[in-house]
Amino acid sequence: MAIVAFYSEVYEPLAWRQALLECDPELNFQVWGEFIAPKDVDVLLAWRPPDGMLKTLPNLKLLQCLGAGFDQLRGRSDLDGGFQIARIVDDDQTAGMVEYALAGVLDFHRQLYLYRDQADRSAWKEWPRSSASQREVGLLGMGTMGAAIARALVTLGFSVRGLSRTRGSIDGVRWFGADDIGAFADGLDMAICVLSLNKANTGILDRRFFERMRRGAAVINIGRGAHLVETDLLAALDSGQLAWARLDVMAPEPLPAISPLWRHPRIEITPHIATSLLPHAVARAIVENIHRVRAGLPPVGAVSRSQLAL
Amino acid sequence: MAIVAFYSEVYEPLAWRQALLECDPELNFQVWGEFIAPKDVDVLLAWRPPDGMLKTLPNLKLLQCLGAGFDQLRGRSDLDGGFQIARIVDDDQTAGMVEYALAGVLDFHRQLYLYRDQADRSAWKEWPRSSASQREVGLLGMGTMGAAIARALVTLGFSVRGLSRTRGSIDGVRWFGADDIGAFADGLDMAICVLSLNKANTGILDRRFFERMRRGAAVINIGRGAHLVETDLLAALDSGQLAWARLDVMAPEPLPAISPLWRHPRIEITPHIATSLLPHAVARAIVENIHRVRAGLPPVGAVSRSQLAL
Numbered sequence: 001m002a003i004v005a006f007y008s009e010v011y012e013p014l015a016w017r018q019a020l021l022e023c024d025p026e027l028n029f030q031v032w033g034e035f036i037a038p039k040d041v042d043v044l045l046a047w048r049p050p051d052g053m054l055k056t057l058p059n060l061k062l063l064q065c066l067g068a069g070f071d072q073l074r075g076r077s078d079l080d081g082g083f084q085i086a087r088i089v090d091d092d093q094t095a096g097m098v099e100y101a102l103a104g105v106l107d108f109h110r111q112l113y114l115y116r117d118q119a120d121r122s123a124w125k126e127w128p129r130s131s132a133s134q135r136e137v138g139l140l141g142m143g144t145m146g147a148a149i150a151r152a153l154v155t156l157g158f159s160v161r162g163l164s165r166t167r168g169s170i171d172g173v174r175w176f177g178a179d180d181i182g183a184f185a186d187g188l189d190m191a192i193c194v195l196s197l198n199k200a201n202t203g204i205l206d207r208r209f210f211e212r213m214r215r216g217a218a219v220i221n222i223g224r225g226a227h228l229v230e231t232d233l234l235a236a237l238d239s240g241q242l243a244w245a246r247l248d249v250m251a252p253e254p255l256p257a258i259s260p261l262w263r264h265p266r267i268e269i270t271p272h273i274a275t276s277l278l279p280h281a282v283a284r285a286i287v288e289n290i291h292r293v294r295a296g297l298p299p300v301g302a303v304s305r306s307q308l309a310l
Numbered sequence: 311m312a313i314v315a316f317y318s319e320v321y322e323p324l325a326w327r328q329a330l331l332e333c334d335p336e337l338n339f340q341v342w343g344e345f346i347a348p349k350d351v352d353v354l355l356a357w358r359p360p361d362g363m364l365k366t367l368p369n370l371k372l373l374q375c376l377g378a379g380f381d382q383l384r385g386r387s388d389l390d391g392g393f394q395i396a397r398i399v400d401d402d403q404t405a406g407m408v409e410y411a412l413a414g415v416l417d418f419h420r421q422l423y424l425y426r427d428q429a430d431r432s433a434w435k436e437w438p439r440s441s442a443s444q445r446e447v448g449l450l451g452m453g454t455m456g457a458a459i460a461r462a463l464v465t466l467g468f469s470v471r472g473l474s475r476t477r478g479s480i481d482g483v484r485w486f487g488a489d490d491i492g493a494f495a496d497g498l499d500m501a502i503c504v505l506s507l508n509k510a511n512t513g514i515l516d517r518r519f520f521e522r523m524r525r526g527a528a529v530i531n532i533g534r535g536a537h538l539v540e541t542d543l544l545a546a547l548d549s550g551q552l553a554w555a556r557l558d559v560m561a562p563e564p565l566p567a568i569s570p571l572w573r574h575p576r577i578e579i580t581p582h583i584a585t586s587l588l589p590h591a592v593a594r595a596i597v598e599n600i601h602r603v604r605a606g607l608p609p610v611g612a613v614s615r616s617q618l619a620l
Contacts, residue, residue, distance in 0.1 A: 010436055012438075092441055095441070095442060095466075095467060096439065098466070099416050099419065099420055099442065099466065100416075100420060102412065102416055102466075103413065103416035103417055103420055103422060106409055106412055106413035106416070107413055107417070109409065110409055110410060110413055110583070111583075112413060112580065115578075115579075115580045115581070115583070116578060119572060119578065119579045119580075122565075122567040122569075122572040122573075124563070124564035124565055124581040125581060126320055126581050126582070126583050126586075127583070128322075129406065129583065129585075129586050129588065131402055131405070131588060131591070132405060132409065152465075152466075155465065156405075156408075156409065156412075156462075157405060253434070254434035255432075255434055257432040259432075262429060262432040263432075268425075268426065268429065269425075269429045270422065270425045270429075271425070271434040271435060271436050272436070273420070273421075273425070273436050273437070273439065275439075276436075276439050278439065278441060281441070
C-alpha cells in the first residue's frame, strides 16, 4: 500500500497524522525515519527535505510542500524525477501573515517599541501621536498575502502602496510596477516585504531603498532573508534614517547567535513564525492533492520546474 | 472680548491654538497662565484642571473636556457653578483606541512578548500557533470605543464577547449583561477593559475574574487604573493563571517609579497613550461647541452633574 511520508524539522508529526487521518482514515501515513520501504512512498509532505532525499524515492508522485513558498527548493540536485511539486496557500496561513504584519505596523505606528524602551527606565512620558491616515505603508509583493495585508491596512485607515509586477485593483491602494520602485519608496513610513525570492528581487531592501523612505521609517521583512541587505539595514538604523525593524526571515536560518542583529536595540527578531500551516486548516486540501495525483490528475498549487529556475 | 482659555498638562498649546484659529480666526485663545482677566473667560478647554480653578472663573459658560472620559472630574469641589460640561468622542480618538487594543491582542495572540523575551537570549525557537478563531476575547464596556474594537476583532476572525449594561447587536459578538460577568469571563483568553469608571465597576478586574479566565490568559486595561486590583493581577501572573498584561491606565498616574508593575517581566506599561485628541481632528467640533454655548445652546457631548455622581 502506497505510503504518505512526512518530513519536517519544525512541525509536530502527531498533529498532522491525526488531521490527515480524519479526512481519510485509509491513508498510510508514516513519519520519515519510521517507515521502511522508500519504494512504496508515492507522496512526500515536507518543507525543506534534505538535498538528495528525493532521489531515494523512486516511485514519488508528489512532493507536497508544507507552505506557500517554494524558493527553499531552488538549487537542489534531486528535482529531476517525474514527480510533481505543489505548494499550499490557505486562508488561515494568509491570516497568520496579516496578523504578524498588522502587529508590526501597529507597534511602530503607536511607538510601542519606544514605550517598551522607556518603561525599562520606569519613565512615564507621552510622545506625539499620528493618525493612521498620516502613515504611508508600502507592501513589496501583492500576491495573495500582500493583497490581504493591504486590505487590512486600508480598513484601519493607513495610506497604502503596493509594489507588484502585475497591476491589480484594491480600494485605497496605489499600485507601482517593479520599474517604479523609486517612486514607490519615496517618503514611505513603513515598508513590508512579502515577496517570493528570485534573482531580480534579491537585496531589494538596500541602502538606495532606505534612503528614499521618510527619515525615521521602519522595515518589516516577512519575505526572505536574502531580500534584505543586512549591512545596509544596520547602517540606516545607526544613522537614524531608519528607526526600527522587525525581521522574521534571515539568511541563513536559524540566525546565528553571533549575528549583530540579535543585539541591536532597534531590531526585533522572530524565528520565522509570521505564519505556518495549521494541520486542521489544510488537511483536507492535502488529502485531495494525494487523491488527485494517485488518480493521475495534476495537484492543486502545482509549481513548475521553470518557476523554480527563476 | 470673551476668552477661550486652555489648560493642559499633556497637550501642546501651540498646535491647539493653530487648529482652533483655522476654524475661527476671531477666537481669543489664551493659554492658562498667560492671560490676565479670569472674569472674561467663558470657555475653558481642559482635561483635568486643578481643583479650585473653576471657582476663579465667575463667567464660565463651558468646561470642554479634552477627551471622552469625565470620571477625572468626580469629587472636585468647584463644579457648582452655572457652566456646562462637555466631553468629546471623535472617530480619530476611537481609532486610536482600536489601534492600541489590536496591537495588544495581536502581540499576545502571536506570542510576540515571548519572542522578545527569548530574542534577548539569541534563542531561535518556534512556539505552536493558534488561529484567531480559537481565541476568546472579551470586551468590558461596549460603548463607542468598545464596539469599534469588537468590530475590528471580529473582522480579524477572533471570537468576541461584550459585557455591557445595555444590549446591542454586532455581527459575531456574544453579549453579556453586567449580572452575567461570571459567564462572560469563563474561559476567556483575553480581557480588554474600556469601561468608564464608576462605583459599581471599580475593581472589576480582580482575582475572581482572573480565575474564571483560561489559564495563561492576558489582560489589557485601557479603562481606568481603578478598574484593576493590582495585587490580584500580580498574584495571578505569578501563579501562571495570567500570562501577560498590558496596562495603559494606572491609579495614580503617573505610575510611581517604585511601583512593582514597572519591573514585572510579564507586564508592559504605557503612559496613558492608548488614544488622545489630535487638534486637527476635533478643532471644528470644539469651535462649534464654543459658538453653541455663546448662543445659549447646550453643547454637544454634554455631561450632567448626575452622571458625575455615579
